[in-house]
Amino acid sequence: MNKSKNLLGLYIHWPYCESKCPYCDFNSHVNESIDIDLWIKSYTNQIYQMKEDIIEYNLNYDGLSSIFFGGGTPSLMPLEIIESILNISYKLFNFNRDIEISLEANPSSYEIEKFVDLKKLGINRLSVGVQSLNSKNLHFLGRLHNVNDVYNALDHATKTFDNVSVDLMYAFHGQDINLWIDELESFLKRYDLKHISLYQLTIEKGTKFFTDYKKGLIQLIDNDLAADFYTKTNMILSKYHFNRYEISNYSKINFECKHNLNYWNSDNWIGIGPGAYGRLWTSNTKLQRIEYQNYKNPKSWVNQNVNYCSFEKIKMLNTYDTDVDTLSMGLRLEKGFRISRLIDRKLIKSKQFKTLQDKKIIFEKDGFIVLSKNYLIKLNSIINFLMND
Ligand SMILES: C[S@@+](CC[C@H](N)C(=O)[O-])C[C@H]1O[C@@H](n2cnc3c(N)ncnc32)[C@H](O)[C@@H]1O
Ligand code: SF4
Missing domain, CATH: 3.20.20.70 (Aldolase class I)
Structure with missing residues (x-):
């Protein structure tokens, strides 16, 4: 960050x-x-x-x-x-x-x-x-x-x-x-x-x-x-x-x-109400993301929060989960995602990346990784391919 x-x-x-x-x-x-x-x-x-x-x-x-x-x-x-x-x-x-x-x-x-x-x-x-x-x-x-x-x-x-x-x-x-x-x-x-x-x-x-x-x-x-x-x-x-x-x-x-x-760029948001979830970067230097998950059932959510705030689950996301999120959310966008947002760039296997680059399925532009428009429809299989040797 x-x-x-x-x-x-x-x-x-x-x-x-x-x-x-x-x-x-x-x-x-x-x-x-x-x-x-x-x-x-x-x-x-x-x-x-x-x-x-x-x-x-x-x-x-x-x-x-x-x-x-x-x-x-x-x-x-x-x-x-x-x-x-x-x-x-x-x-x-x-x-x-x-x-x-x-x-x-x-x-x-x-x-x-x-x-x-x-x-x-x-x-x-x-x-x-x-x-x-x-x-x-x-x-x-x-x-x-x-x-x-x-x-x-x-x-x-x-x-x-x-x-x-x-x-x-x-x-x-x-x-x-x-x-x-x-x-x-x-x-x-x-x-x-x-x-x-x-x-x-x-x-x-x-x-x-x-x-x-x-x-x-x-x-x-x-x-x-x-x-x-x-x-x-x-x-x-x-x-x-x-x-x-x-x-x-x-x-x-x-x-x-x-x-x-905010979601697609993996920025920060607070999520309140039944079933809502929120994600925050915990500081400007530590590069860690925290996730808050609310109780799903409306009545349980109100009962749990009426006296003091209570989330069902709060967890620190590890580097791998954070980077997978950055990649899979960011590639949904026409402009792609900023490479520097990945904490560990090794998530993307360079050989796989080159294969897709050669086929003009994916490209790098001004520090962003971008999926070609015609391939957005195949997003999930492309993400899998990029992350696995
Ligand atoms: C939270 S819902 C919208 C809320 C609002 N109550 C409504 O129905 O218009 C968000 C949107 O997701 C889409 N959606 C929900 N279920 C879907 C499904 N099974 N397949 C495709 N789109 C879906 C609908 O277009 C819906 O408006
Ligand atoms: S059940 Fe509610 S939230 Fe879901 S699509 Fe229908 S109106 Fe929208």
């Missing part, structure tokens, strides 16, 4: 949703009644503890560079909780002048007044979980909203916020590629979006889709067709001036998600 100031982000997890989507393996649970005061106390205790730790570890930072309310569905969060978290974090950490404060919202939990109130509280980036632009596919995904809800939510979101991002999922078995391209294009024409996260549907263990898949009730898309979806989608996005700066993330110039860049 160099002597310049470090970036510091804050992630807040809100674990509740109106219903559980059949594909989702995030730490999300169907809404239940909560005691707002207890939740405020628990979040607050965690923020105070993190401030103490950051002083102890001598982390050199200016103020928070980003805050991200993620979930679950944080647009369902009581406003008092959001307000308390923002007030306390400002008091303890201060905010950088250009801080990005994002919140994830679902079109089905949308209320115009809430968007305006969220903006008044300081949220300056809204990430809307659109997921699909087609009511049939929204139904397949088990979402509670339809396409009219999407347009309604986006009309208000783009009027209220300058910086609006959407999450979309595509490339399902049976999805019509031409229809998808038309839907995407008319959507991009209609709204001045700054950022898009775009995911191909994956079937995760433990979800309803996984059970359905095992029973043969749903199928995976054919690889060639998935590649076709990917190529055509990229063409449309670049036509509308979206740059793919990370495997699944696209933005207009200067609207990359600062908070997520």
